Amino acid sequence: MRISLFVPCFVDQLTPQVGLATAQVLRRLGHTVEFRSEQTCCGQPSFNSGQWDVAREGARHALKVFRGSEVVVGPSGSCVAMMRNFYPQLFKGQPEEAEANDLAQRTFEFAEFLVKKLGVTDVGTKFSHKVTYHDGCHALRELRLKEEPRQLLRAVKGLELIETEEGESCCGFGGLFSAKFPMISTAMVQVKGGALVRTGAEFVVSSDPSCLLQIGGWLSREGKPIRPLHLSQVLANEAS
Amino acid sequence: MSSRENILGRIREALQVKAPQPHLQAPLTPTNHPPQGKEWLPDGGESLTESLAILEGQLAKLKTVLVRVPNETLAVEAVKLLSQEKGWKQVAYQGHPLVTPIAQSLACQTWQADADFNKQKLEQCDVSLTSCETIVAQLGSILVSSQTSGGRALSVLPPAHVVIARTSQVVPDLADAIGQIKERYGQKLPSMLSFITGPSRTGDIERILVLGAHGPKELFLVLIDG
Amino acid sequence: MSDPKAIFLKDASVSTADGDQRAFIRKALGGYYVNRDLQKARFRSWEKARDAASMAKWSAVNDLGNQLEKFVGNFEKNGGVVHWAQDAAEAREIILKIAADAKAKAIIKSKCMTSEEIHLNDALAKAGYGVVESDLGEFIQQLRGEAPYHFVFPCMHVKREAISELFTKHLGTAPTNSPEELTMIARRHLRQLYVDADIGISGANFLVAETGQISITENEGNARLTTALPKIHIALAGIEKVVKNLDDLAILLPMLATAGAGQPMTCYNTLYSGPRQKGECDGPEQFHLVLLDNGRTRLLADPEQRDALHCIRCGACLNVCPIFKNIGGLAYGTTYQGPIGSVITPHLRGLKQWNHLSGASSLCGACTDACPVRIDLHHHLLHNRRNAVKTNPTLFDRVFHFGFNFVIQRPKLFAFGGKVFRTTLPLLKKLPLPYLSAWLKTRDLPTPPSQSFRAQWKDQNHE
Numbered sequence: 001m002r003i004s005l006f007v008p009c010f011v012d013q014l015t016p017q018v019g020l021a022t023a024q025v026l027r028r029l030g031h032t033v034e035f036r037s038e039q040t041c042c043g044q045p046s047f048n049s050g051q052w053d054v055a056r057e058g059a060r061h062a063l064k065v066f067r068g069s070e071v072v073v074g075p076s077g078s079c080v081a082m083m084r085n086f087y088p089q090l091f092k093g094q095p096e097e098a099e100a101n102d103l104a105q106r107t108f109e110f111a112e113f114l115v116k117k118l119g120v121t122d123v124g125t126k127f128s129h130k131v132t133y134h135d136g137c138h139a140l141r142e143l144r145l146k147e148e149p150r151q152l153l154r155a156v157k158g159l160e161l162i163e164t165e166e167g168e169s170c171c172g173f174g175g176l177f178s179a180k181f182p183m184i185s186t187a188m189v190q191v192k193g194g195a196l197v198r199t200g201a202e203f204v205v206s207s208d209p210s211c212l213l214q215i216g217g218w219l220s221r222e223g224k225p226i227r228p229l230h231l232s233q234v235l236a237n238e239a240s
Numbered sequence: 241m242s243s244r245e246n247i248l249g250r251i252r253e254a255l256q257v258k259a260p261q262p263h264l265q266a267p268l269t270p271t272n273h274p275p276q277g278k279e280w281l282p283d284g285g286e287s288l289t290e291s292l293a294i295l296e297g298q299l300a301k302l303k304t305v306l307v308r309v310p311n312e313t314l315a316v317e318a319v320k321l322l323s324q325e326k327g328w329k330q331v332a333y334q335g336h337p338l339v340t341p342i343a344q345s346l347a348c349q350t351w352q353a354d355a356d357f358n359k360q361k362l363e364q365c366d367v368s369l370t371s372c373e374t375i376v377a378q379l380g381s382i383l384v385s386s387q388t389s390g391g392r393a394l395s396v397l398p399p400a401h402v403v404i405a406r407t408s409q410v411v412p413d414l415a416d417a418i419g420q421i422k423e424r425y426g427q428k429l430p431s432m433l434s435f436i437t438g439p440s441r442t443g444d445i446e447r448i449l450v451l452g453a454h455g456p457k458e459l460f461l462v463l464i465d466g
Numbered sequence: 467m468s469d470p471k472a473i474f475l476k477d478a479s480v481s482t483a484d485g486d487q488r489a490f491i492r493k494a495l496g497g498y499y500v501n502r503d504l505q506k507a508r509f510r511s512w513e514k515a516r517d518a519a520s521m522a523k524w525s526a527v528n529d530l531g532n533q534l535e536k537f538v539g540n541f542e543k544n545g546g547v548v549h550w551a552q553d554a555a556e557a558r559e560i561i562l563k564i565a566a567d568a569k570a571k572a573i574i575k576s577k578c579m580t581s582e583e584i585h586l587n588d589a590l591a592k593a594g595y596g597v598v599e600s601d602l603g604e605f606i607q608q609l610r611g612e613a614p615y616h617f618v619f620p621c622m623h624v625k626r627e628a629i630s631e632l633f634t635k636h637l638g639t640a641p642t643n644s645p646e647e648l649t650m651i652a653r654r655h656l657r658q659l660y661v662d663a664d665i666g667i668s669g670a671n672f673l674v675a676e677t678g679q680i681s682i683t684e685n686e687g688n689a690r691l692t693t694a695l696p697k698i699h700i701a702l703a704g705i706e707k708v709v710k711n712l713d714d715l716a717i718l719l720p721m722l723a724t725a726g727a728g729q730p731m732t733c734y735n736t737l738y739s740g741p742r743q744k745g746e747c748d749g750p751e752q753f754h755l756v757l758l759d760n761g762r763t764r765l766l767a768d769p770e771q772r773d774a775l776h777c778i779r780c781g782a783c784l785n786v787c788p789i790f791k792n793i794g795g796l797a798y799g800t801t802y803q804g805p806i807g808s809v810i811t812p813h814l815r816g817l818k819q820w821n822h823l824s825g826a827s828s829l830c831g832a833c834t835d836a837c838p839v840r841i842d843l844h845h846h847l848l849h850n851r852r853n854a855v856k857t858n859p860t861l862f863d864r865v866f867h868f869g870f871n872f873v874i875q876r877p878k879l880f881a882f883g884g885k886v887f888r889t890t891l892p893l894l895k896k897l898p899l900p901y902l903s904a905w906l907k908t909r910d911l912p913t914p915p916s917q918s919f920r921a922q923w924k925d926q927n928h929e
């Protein structure tokens with residue numbers, strides 16, 4: 001399968017290793033991975049801020065970039081939810097409506113793609129650490145992915161998965177919300193982060209790099225021992 | 241224009257644009273609508289035996305004390321014992337073939353509250369004895385009404401409430417109870433129908449359960465076979 | 467300071483800084499989650515029951531005019547009197563007039579959020595009536611002179627010590643730390659008030675069109691007493707409370723109890739169809755119902771968000787909401803707190819002043835999953851944000867997003883901008899920049915890589 005990688009804008013600029021790991025896992029499974037370099041951002045920050053008219057301009061660019069692609073895979077539940085669930089709304093009644101619906105159907109979140117589309121749960125890796133998993137709300141509730149990332153993690157040799165209290169609680173990122181209402185966002189990450197720390201895990205794994213920005217940013221500021229890691233980074237680890 | 245006309249006018253105008261149906265998990269079928277939807281609610285049992293078993297479980301969880309007796313004579317004995325144990329002195333009761341004989345056999349001051357109702361006097365009573373309309377196994381609810389349970393206040397003002405009923409009054413679920421009410425009363429409904437599910441309770445202080453907030457602290461169901 | 471947004475920001479800053487109080491709220495809700503899950507598991511299909519419940523409300527709300535008229539016809543046939551109120555002022559006037567005509571003195575109230583919405587207690591007190599809230603939580607909030615914190619659990623934020631002090635001060639009772647004893651103090655205090663009151667005021671959870679009954683759900687028995695002992699019963703309800711059939715309650719009542727409080731059924735679910743009937747030994751001589759619009763028809767006119775009128779006020783969306791749990795109920799400054807409040811308040815009170823509530827959400831969607839009648843709550847927050855931009859765009863936001871979208875349509879500019887951002891980040895961190903400073907106050911950013919993903923990809927793949 002020819003897979004078009006969607007790399008979220010902040011991953012491109014701040015955590016490129018997530019994008020690289022995603023490509024690595026997909027290639028190892030024998031697929032062709034392309035990165036269309038004109039891509040930038042899905043437009044979610046503006047969409048979530050209610051600026052649907054400007055967001056549509058940005059999103060139109062994404063539609064254009066992925067025109068003709070076979071499947072689009074993104075290591076971010078949030079961006080994929082934007083393209084899958086919200087593009088059809090954003091372009092409703094617009095000339096691009098059909099194209100948006102079409103792209104929505106062939107865009108997948110990384111864990112979802114592996115498990116549901118490729119039928120792969122064991123990518124043959126080893127990661128001898130205690131990890132806990134954070135469900136990004138978009139993956140959990142917009143894309144209804146809960147078991148998929150866990151299936152992948154359970155198949156990793158040496159990995160011990162510990163569930164948290166506050167399992168389905170939001171980390172408080174919420175895009176610009178985190179900066180527009182920083183006190184609320186911080187209170188939320190205190191609750192979520194506190195629960196993650198209490199698991200005693202070495203890593204908090206998630207398929208949402210934006211949540212990891214929030215959780216990791218707070219853990220680092222508070223000097224907590226647990227470190228953020230994207231699911232693709234765990235799976236990209238070579239089995240030795 | 242009156243307020244009524246204004247509001248109704250605004251409603252009709254607003255509804256000219258149709259709203260989409262809710263995002264349902266399963267596509268709509270004719271059976272999605274209540275009461276058919278009852279098949280998705282908690283189970284009320286297929287037979288009387290099943291229903292009674294479910295009822296017992298529910299009542300226990302809700303802290304309604306169930307007293308099962310085989311016949312009316314033993315019902316009298318059961319309530320007598322209860323009354324001695326609790327030390328009830330003033331008993332208000334509803335005039336009813338199931339209730340009156342029991343009330344009158346008690347060695348306390350008894351008063352038929354629905355014969356000459358007096359709210360001050362009722363407030364002084366320790367317990368009320370009433371019958372009920374129906375008992376819902378699914379939820380452990382007892383349906384009382386203003387017509388067949390001695391009015392509105394009798395079943396809720398005193399600190400304890402004893403309901404006397406027969407097992408034949410048990411129905412599996414809420415939909416059944418509602419169906420029965422419609423059949424029994426048609427257009428002439430009692431002015432009050434109340435599903436009582438356990439003794440009065442509150443969690444208003446730190447979400448800690450306390451029984452007997454304003455209504456009865458104790459609720460007893462004396463269930464006579466047959 | 468009268469700008470609701472400024473007040474909200476200030477209050478939320480205070481409440482989120484109070485870690486003890488936030489932990490107290492989480493702990494208080496702990497038992498709720500356990501019981502809710504236990505009760506949900508008894509449903510043979512909770513999800514399908516949600517379908518049925520949402521359809522029951524959908525079909526009534528989308529036929530509201532006819533269903534209301536049918537309801538009113540039946541209600542009047544049973545001997546009740548219906549009053550229509552377009553807004554809060556009209557509703558207050560109606561109730562004041564009933565009280566004046568009856569030469570009432572003492573009024574007892576059972577829990578009624580609609581009465582909070584129209585600020586009824588103030589109006590009654592000003593007119594000289596003694597008004598007492600009988601629901602324990604509402605009673606405590608009335609003594610505290612504070613609005614309810616949660617529309618189902620009004621005083622869940624108050625610790626028992628504070629309640630004890632409050633009772634000592636107002637009722638002269640001895641201090642105690644036992645919730646049981648505190649509850650009994652209120653019980654003893656209120657009993658004679660029910661007996662003495664001339665008027666009982668209640669809310670209504672459902673109006674049944676088929677039979678003309680109103681349905682009231684409660685746990686304490688205070689509504690039962692409020693509607694049994696006084697000569698006059700006045701119920702106040704929003705027009706959206708209608709359901710078509712009595713059968714609908716077979717689904718809605720258990721779901722309300724399970725979603726809202728983790729109970730199989732609330733303790734008292736009572737249907738009232740009129741004043742005392744012939745052959746009944748007690749009950750009020752008059753039964754009035756005030757039907758309130760107060761902005762509901764505005765919400766009805768928005769088909770996209772019309773389902774917000776399906777709300778059965780169970781409170782489930784508050785109980786799972788991380789915003790609610792962290793800022794607390796009072797910070798909202800609204801009658802209805804939590805997600806549903808953030809959705810409907812802009813419709814009831816004005817989008818311009820209240821759209822910040824829709825912004826104050828991470829859109830996590832826990833509310834939507836919790837809602838027994840499937841209201842699309844978190845998406846409506848998005849819709850409110852969009853509508854607010856349409857009607858009241860703020861210049862900063864417009865410029866910011868226009869700029870952002872200008873950049874993301876130009877890959878080269880985006881790559882360049884990213885590079886500038888990464889290389890100057892150490893400097894940017896020191897500047898008082900919007901958003902960035904707010905982030906950095908409590909959180910770090912990863913050390914930016916020297917090369918972006920796109921640059922590394924290009925190198926590695928020689929594209």
Ligand code: SF4
Nearest residue numbers: 777778780781783837
């Ligand atoms: S919106 Fe839904 S969950 Fe929230 S109070 Fe209303 S019915 Fe309950």
